[in-house]
Amino acid sequence: MPDFRQEFIEFAISRNVLCFGEFKTKAGRLSPYFFNAGLFNDGDSLRKLGQFYAKAILAAQLPFDMLFGPAYKGIPLVSAIVIALAERGYNYPFCFNRKEVKDHGEGGNLVGAPLAGRVLIVDDVISAGVSVRESVCHIRVSGAIPGGVIIALDRMERGDAELSATQEIHRAYGIQVTSIVNLNDITNYLQERKHLMHNVRAMENYRARYGAA
Numbered sequence: 001m002p003d004f005r006q007e008f009i010e011f012a013i014s015r016n017v018l019c020f021g022e023f024k025t026k027a028g029r030l031s032p033y034f035f036n037a038g039l040f041n042d043g044d045s046l047r048k049l050g051q052f053y054a055k056a057i058l059a060a061q062l063p064f065d066m067l068f069g070p071a072y073k074g075i076p077l078v079s080a081i082v083i084a085l086a087e088r089g090y091n092y093p094f095c096f097n098r099k100e101v102k103d104h105g106e107g108g109n110l111v112g113a114p115l116a117g118r119v120l121i122v123d124d125v126i127s128a129g130v131s132v133r134e135s136v137c138h139i140r141v142s143g144a145i146p147g148g149v150i151i152a153l154d155r156m157e158r159g160d161a162e163l164s165a166t167q168e169i170h171r172a173y174g175i176q177v178t179s180i181v182n183l184n185d186i187t188n189y190l191q192e193r194k195h196l197m198h199n200v201r202a203m204e205n206y207r208a209r210y211g212a213a
Contacts, residue, residue, distance in 0.1 A: 004055040005181050008152075009189045011048060015039055018186070020199045026127065029210060032202035033186065035153050037073070037124035049152075050080025053122070054088060056180040057081070057150055064147040065117030068139065069096040070131040078122045081150075095119075097138055115139055118147030125153050126165040126177065136173055146175050154179035157210050164212035183207060 012018035016039055023034040040049045069078025075096045082094045093113030100109070121135045126149070136146045154166050154177070161168075166177040187203045190196045 004052060004059070005185050006189060008052045008180050009186060011052070015045055020190075020196070029206075032199060032206050035125065035155075037152055046076060046080050047084075049077070050084035052180050053077070053081045053150060053152070054084035054090075056178060057085070057120070058088070058090075060150075060176075060178045062120060062148050062150070062176070062178060063118060064092075064120035066093040066095065066113060066115070067120045067122055068115065068135055069094065069122045070135045071097050071099050073124055074122050074131065074135075077124065081122060097135075110138065110142075115142035115144040118145050120147050121149045123149065123151050125151055125155065126169065129165050129169050132169055133172075146173055148175050149177040151177065151179045152181070154182035156183040156207070156212055158212040162213040167212055183211075 009018065012035070017036055019034045019036075020032060021034070023031045025031050037049075040046055067078050067082060069075050078094050078096055082092055085092055095110055095112035095115055098109045098111065115138065119139045121132055121139075123131055126132060132149055139146050149166075149169060151166075154164070156164055156166075158164050159168065163171065166179075169175065169177050183203070187200060187207070190200050190203065
């Protein structure tokens with residue numbers, strides 16, 4: 001596991017973003033873990049989160065020309081990421097959308113740099129994939145190209161069919177979905193720590209029952 005992945009898991013646990021126990025998901029499944037990126041809710045945690053995204057993007061060597069953050073969660077994420085990338089010498093333009101179209105001033109529902117070239121979409125996790133699909137529409141309407149998706153966590157969990165949400169996005173649009181960490185990374189992390197090892201069996205059972213093909 002690359003060091004930044006292990007560090008991110010430790011960071012998420014320290015902020016109670018990643019918790020272990022028994023949690024009911026939107027799909028009604030009882031999950032042995034819960035990930036709530038909304039708890040990265042202060043300046044220092046957002047700064048560090050942007051740095052982890054930047055490390056994952058650079059490690060994956062993703063080809064892109066700019067970043068797009070779908071409202072609302074994607075707005076602070078994309079802002080933090082472009083700052084973190086700029087601090088490493090990579091200065092990228094970024095854009096985000098409004099949920100409501102602005103009918104005065106410059107108008108429209110996009111804020112920031114014009115969408116152009118290959119656009120990397122930013123999100124925290126992908127559940128139903130709605131925000132990614134909406135982002136792809138914004139990008140294509142503007143004449144740009146969806147270049148990929150970067151998320152914090154890939155649950156590697158199937159939806160209604162056999163594929164996971166990230167696999168469905170790849171199949172539908174032919175774009176790569178990259179994550180800072182995935183379910184395998186978390187399980188491997190737990191296996192190496194005695195005080196957390198008791199969660200491993202529940203994680204493996206959940207993966208066996210709900211994991212994507």
